[in-house]
Amino acid sequence: MLAVALASLIMLTSGQDVVSAQDPLVSQPPAVDLEDIVVEGRPLENLTQTFVREVAAPARNRGMARWRDGLCVGVANLQPEIAQYITDRVSTVAQDVGLKPGEPGCEPHVLIIATVDASAFTREFVEVRPRLFRVGGSGMDRGATAFDAFVENDQPVRWWNISVPVNDETGLIAIRMPGFGPARTRVQPSRITTQIVDDTKRAFIIVDVDKTKDVSLEQLADYIAFITLAQVDPEADTSGYATILNVFDDPAQTLTLTNWDRAYLRGLYDTIRRRQNFGAQRTEVVDSIVRAHHRLTSVKAPE
Numbered sequence: 001m002l003a004v005a006l007a008s009l010i011m012l013t014s015g016q017d018v019v020s021a022q023d024p025l026v027s028q029p030p031a032v033d034l035e036d037i038v039v040e041g042r043p044l045e046n047l048t049q050t051f052v053r054e055v056a057a058p059a060r061n062r063g064m065a066r067w068r069d070g071l072c073v074g075v076a077n078l079q080p081e082i083a084q085y086i087t088d089r090v091s092t093v094a095q096d097v098g099l100k101p102g103e104p105g106c107e108p109h110v111l112i113i114a115t116v117d118a119s120a121f122t123r124e125f126v127e128v129r130p131r132l133f134r135v136g137g138s139g140m141d142r143g144a145t146a147f148d149a150f151v152e153n154d155q156p157v158r159w160w161n162i163s164v165p166v167n168d169e170t171g172l173i174a175i176r177m178p179g180f181g182p183a184r185t186r187v188q189p190s191r192i193t194t195q196i197v198d199d200t201k202r203a204f205i206i207v208d209v210d211k212t213k214d215v216s217l218e219q220l221a222d223y224i225a226f227i228t229l230a231q232v233d234p235e236a237d238t239s240g241y242a243t244i245l246n247v248f249d250d251p252a253q254t255l256t257l258t259n260w261d262r263a264y265l266r267g268l269y270d271t272i273r274r275r276q277n278f279g280a281q282r283t284e285v286v287d288s289i290v291r292a293h294h295r296l297t298s299v300k301a302p303e
Contacts, residue, residue, distance in 0.1 A: 031239070031240060031241050031242040031243070031246065031253060031254075032047070032240055032241055032242060033241070033242035033258055033259055033260060044290055044293060045286060045290060048286045048289040048290060048293075049282075049286050051238070051241055051243075051260060051264070051289070052264070052282050052285050052286055052289075053282070054233065054236040054237055054238055055230070055232055055233060055236050055238065055245070055264065056230075056231065056232075056233065056282060056285075057142060057146075057231045057232055057233035057234075057236075058142075058163070058198065058231050059139050059140055059141050059142055059161075059163050059198065059231075060139060060141075060142060060143045061139055062139040062163070062165065062198050063197065063198050064198065064230075064231060064268060064271075064282065064285070065161070065163035065198035065199060065200045065231055066198075066199070066200055066229070066230070066268050066269055067094070067099055067109075067199070067200045067229065068166075068171065068199045068200075069099065069100055070094070070099045070100030070101060070102060071091075071094055071099060071101070071102060071109045071110055071228075072101075072102025072103075072106035072107060072108045072109050072110070073086075073087045073090045073091055073101075073102060073108060073109075073110045073112065073228070074087075074108030074110065074111050074112065075087055075112045075113075075114075076111065076112070076113045076114070077113055077114040077115060078114050082217060085217060085221060086112060086217075086220070086221045086224060089218075089221035089222065089224075089225055090110070090112075090221065090224060090225045090228050090229075092225075093222070093225040093226075093229065093257065093265070094225070094228075094229060096262075096265075097229065097265050097266060097268075097269040098269055099229075099269075109201070109202055109203065110202075110203045110205065110228050111203070111204050111205070112205045112206075112207065112224060113125075113204070113205070113206050113207065114206075114207045114209050115206065115207070115208065115209065116208070116209055116210055117208070117210075118158060118206050118207070118208035118211075119151075119152065119153075119154065119208075121206065122150070122151050122158065122206055123151055125206075126151055132202075132204075133147065133160055133162070133204065134147060135162060137164060139163075139164075139165055139198070140162055140163060140164050141160070141161070141162055141163070142161075147160070149234065149235075150234075153234065154211075155208075155211075155234060155248075156207070156208050156211035156212045156248050157205060157206070157207050157208070157212070157220075157223060157224065157227070157248075158205075158206050158208075158234065159203060159204065159205045159206070159227050159228075159232070159234070160203070160204045161200060161202070161203050161231050162200070162201050162202040162203070163198045163199060163200045163201060163231070164198070164199060164201050165196050165197070165198055166196070166197060166198070166199050167195050167196060168195050168196070168197045169195055171199075200231070203227075203228055205224055205227065205228065207220070207224075211248075212248075214248070214251050215247055215248065215251045216251075216255075218255070218256060219244070219247050219251060219254070219255060219256070220247075222244050222247075222256050222257045222261075223244050223245070223247050223248075225257070226244050226245065226257065226261055226265070229265055229268075229269075230264065230265060230268055232245070241258075241260050242254060242258045242259075242260060243258055243260045243261050244256065244257050244258060244261050245261075259292060260289070262292070263288055263289040263291075263292035263293075264285060264288075264289065266288050266292070267284055267285030267286070267287065267288025267289060268285055270284070270288055271284035271285065271288075272284070
């Protein structure tokens with residue numbers, strides 16, 4: 001059904017629209033990357049806490065979600081070799097954090113669509129299949145205001161993530177879904193820990209090819225990989241950090257996923273997620289970035 005809807009909405013475009021030679025840019029002051037930081041104790045933790053606070057965008061009143069076991073990536077509207085490159089790159093980054101990439105022919109959990117008019121396409125797509133985006137269960141997305149921003153924003157790449165609270169031991173959905181009975185999952189009561197965690201279930205990423213011409217295919221694929229694997233705030237101010245999230249503001253400064261990006265993803269996928277307090281999950285990500293900093297700065301330069 002989704003393929004039929006897309007076929008009626010999408011016009012095929014050349015992959016050359018996505019990749020072009022990059023014009024020389026005015027040099028900007030370098031942003032902070034992990035290996036550039038030489039601080040001790042709280043200053044580094046404060047810096048990383050700010051990064052996590054800016055970037056993380058979980059569903060309303062829920063914790064930070066992640067994919068559970070693996071994910072299947074689908075790319076529409078690009079030349080086959082470009083689509084395959086993006087699929088392979090996202091799958092490789094997913095594998096780096098412990099996820100299993102989808103087999104050829106799998107049903108996509110992540111749908112990446114390229115179009116020449118992302119705003120018009122998104123509005124029409126949402127009108128045709130609204131329940132793909134707003135499922136209706138409690139704690140599954142960021143809410144109506146964020147959804148309106150997804151539909152109406154003019155960024156080069158826009159995205160919408162859908163997650164769901166599940167029993168961490170069984171993987172069973174822990175909330176009542178529209179059209180179904182009560183959730184059939186039991187949890188052990190505790191004031192400190194919980195068995196209910198948040199799993200990402202679906203992601204839509206829409207690329208406006210006319211607005212991505214200043215970045216390379218490699219940069220675009222890494223950007224897509226990051227926003228696929230994490231719930232990222234489209235309005236995050238990461239200008240003070242060396243992160244792939246800044247690539248459309250300054251393509252010359254960030255050529256690929258940085259140490260900030262990799263540490264963030266590693267922290268997200270390493271955390272246990274069993275604390276009742278959602279803030280503990282953010283602390284786990286912060287701790288991972290701090291550990292990455294110490295590993296980088298402990299490597300001595302060759303004599």
